[in-house]
Amino acid sequence: MPTGAPDDRVLPLDELDPILERFELAWQSAPFPRLEDYLPAGDSAAESTPGREQVLAELIKIDLEYCWRGACSGQSDPAAVASAPAEAYSRPPRGKATLEQYWASFPELRFADAATAELAAEEYRVRMRWGDRPSRSEYRRRFPQLGDALDAALQRIDEELGEAQDSSAAVASVSLRRSEETIPLPFNPAMAVQAGRAPVSTEDLLFLLHESRLVSAASLIELRLTISATAQPPEARELAQDLVSRGWLTEYQGQELLQGRYRGLVLGEYAVLEKVGQGGMGVVFKAEHRRMERLVALKVLAPEFSTNHDAISRFHREVRAAAKLLHPNIVLALDAGQDGDIQFLAMEFVSGIDLRRLVQEQGKLPVRKALKYLLQAAEGLDFAHRAGIVHRDVKPANLLLDVHGTVKVADMGLARLHDELLRGAQAAGRPEPVAADLTAAGSILGTVDYMAPEQILNPRDVDRRADIYSLGCTLHFLLTGRAPFAGGSVSDKLLAHREAEPPSLAAARPDVSPRLDAVFRRMLQKQPSQRPSSARMLIEELEACLHEADFTRHGFSNAEYSGEAEPSTELPAVAPAAVTESGGSVADELPAPRRLWQSPIAWTVAICLVLVGVRFAKVTRARHAADRNSTASADKLREREETGANRAAGDADEQHDKAKPFLAPAPSNVAANGGTAVAAVVAEPIKPPPVATPTPVPPQERIRKWAFLIASDCREAGTTDEPNLCAADVRLVADTLIDSGDFAAQDVWINIERADEQEGEHGQRLQAELARRLAEPQAADLVLVFFSGFRRLDPTSHEWQLDLPGTSGSDEPSATLSVARLQELLKGCAAAKKALVIDVRPIERASPPLYSKGAEPSLGVAFEGLVTLLSSKASQASMAWNPRGHRVFGYYLAEGLQGAADYDHDGTVDHLELYRFLAINVSTEADRLGRRQTPVLLDDESIGVLPLIRAAAPAADARLGAAGAAGTQNP
């Protein structure tokens, strides 16, 4: 018995977890992996390495479970006997392992008593659970030194196991009752119908029900007793109908049973509910996990594949790989199983429609919608590609649109399998069953429309660029209703994929922009090397098309948004006439704005939510751990972010018409605050889809709102191929506002600085433009001004100054804008409600200017994040930058405005709620560099800081008037 000094050196979780994970996976692929392969290396037997005991203890605990479970299902060496003396054991421990075996294998390791007690308790647990149910006295004998503590631990385990037993007591009692002779059988064996023949009598049906396992024995007995109590037993058909109407059976189950079929209605843990489709590999059912009550799509492998053992094991491997793809745009593979000789795969059930049927039923999609569906599919594919999985069968029928508008890629990783199964079946030389023949032919016919040329030549050896080709063909289908080379025979199509020039999308759809057409044609290049090289690249190109579509659609000519126009033509120094024209034309279209809260409120204070810069805060342990596994986690973060951005790009087409108020009119209680200064951002949270028929807002109630969103260019000079994260911030908020349907796209102005602008140009331009817009006599009722990415000058002074850049090469800011000045401007604005939101980074006094063109290294600590961000460009291929690290503020601002900040559920978001929401989310979210940001709430008098937590009193004076409370900024 090894004992000795406790080794309390512990391994951090982020090192321990992966070891254990590898060990488990090893167990699952081949039983009895060697424990020593997973231990941190030790120099010699005498010397213990940090964490070695700890890792071993955890490995043993897992190993024990697998050994005993295996032993109980008979896959182990039955010769091993638990009570044999320690010396008799050989290593590695096999079958019914006990701790002594492990001690024998690892004599150099010494466990403290506490650790030994834990291990003994664990051994006791698995043996109670799966093994020989040992007595507690055995443990007292084996571990005398542990004493009462061990006894107490074993007692606890008994109690835990007892509880678990109780919860399954209902099931257990049924089986107990069945073994008693006095209880009637669920069916009469003598009268049982022969399987496969249609049932006639009640007894027939009861037998089939019993065999199908759809209904528990207890329920069947009850059913039978009820029926036998009636004067005239119903016929099978009547009974089946009755059971269907009572919800015991589904229509499908009833029909199958009435035709004498009962096999396959329950597969493993799943009850098959209805048939939803027929795929290349077999039939797809909607099914339910019987215990979890989780709905799944069950893909049942055609029986002719089920005898091909190589194929089956490959099937399981592929499913394992696919099951690791956890992504909102991928249909999740949940489980692969076997029932008798029926192989099946359980997948997330997506309630919705596939894009092929969608187009067939609703016709060609609007460009914007098609783009957004394609973007989501590309997100899913990008995730899979980076996990090393190529889909190989991307087509509209494999893209599922769920009821929330999310597109999910189905059948990930299964296409190759399908090929191999078919080949396997052919190689086996068995006569091809007719059904398989048909489905196989059908699936090839269905797929060839979307198949990349290289895939036709060599189906086994394609990479992710084949998926991009197929996605291109899918785009063509979504926009035109037909695949690019549709029509003609299969060989015509195959030839066309290899030889024919891709058709022009723009020719078929005049509303397709040249840019989108160009992207489409690149996707359909014959040479993989000429296509976008990754789904990520494709996403960027498609997003650009999407933004372009937005602005073309709204008659907008903000070229920066689309990132295309010549600098010189872009927003020329604000010719008042031009602006009036754009503003005026909008005003003409809209009904005359009615100022709901205009007059009694003498003046409205702007809310200043100022995000003060970058603090270096200690990160949580878990977070830190994730950070250190850098690339993967960064990618993950990005993944979320990108998806979020995608989603946020929302569907203005649909939403806009609904005119659903987003920033809704102020409720009377806000207006009733009388003459005091109130600035509230009032929002109505968006209701969950599906949305009912849109109710148009009567014109007189429509409130005009506009937003002015300004981004600095946070990139280093000359790095314009980096993403401009501030611009991304601003776009995210813009999308949110537009998609809410309440801000007309024309009324959301975006002003993004370009790196190549002349000195001071941007700052001056935007000041002039902002001043002009705010001074417009026909200003909106609600105005939102959002700054992203500007530097805050001199954090020590009480005056907040934004540096409006354009000061390349010079230390002197040529254009500054104080928050006080901003407030002046807002005061002059006629709108009743105004919100000012600023996302800044502070400047440390000693640090060189952000836009310095000098050598990079000596940048101050405040810019460390940015520098790292930019210098990660070297490894651009992995896209290691983390947009959320920067965009966290804009992201949560958008979230909050959408209603997530509506804490009191009154359907509005006031500025305190919004502030609280930002304070919680922004300040707790560290980026991967561990930085956190702390939003603060400013009052209007001194731009002083209000405390973090305030009584949520609605009274105006509690909000902004209480400047006395200033200065207690919560760190």
Next chain:
Amino acid sequence: MTQEDSIDLAARLRAGDPLAADELFDRYLHRLLALARNHLSARLGRRIGPEDVVQSAYRSFFCAVREQRFTIEKSGDLWRLLAAVAINKLRSQAARHSAKKRSLVAEESCAAASGEQFLLAEAAAREPTPIEAAALTELVEKLMAGLEPLQQQMLDLRLQGHTFEEIAELTSRSERTVRRLMDRIKLELEESLKEDSAL
């Protein structure tokens, strides 16, 4: 729960009846979860929005709450802990900002009972607030954010009331691994409860 019931339970609690404490807290927790679901429905139901891993991981839980498919009883301890931590955090946050409140409430309560007991007494008097619901969901969110995807799935299943056995089966991992994660989470929560209570 009627007013009388509450008062009665509160009285039993003061009299030191441990069952009353449990009952009271369970009721409170049920209402709190219903509130948390409302709070989240705005976020989860949003047509547009970040589909981040954390959200999707526990989205299913709140669906389960909505459809009343889950039972608190099975994993009651974890939910109770989560609620206690969330509420305690709010309380200590508020206490930091109100020295007065601290002297009035905190000392009295610290003297009277341990963290949860205090919460129970407090909860007996009123309905859970939306702020508490928000704090609870945020706590779950944060907890999830610190986990690997597979671990998130495990926690998600646990919060939905699945047993260790079921979770192990669904995630293809050993029960030991599931138990280890849950033990760790419980420990963290208990520590965090202690820290906040100490404030």
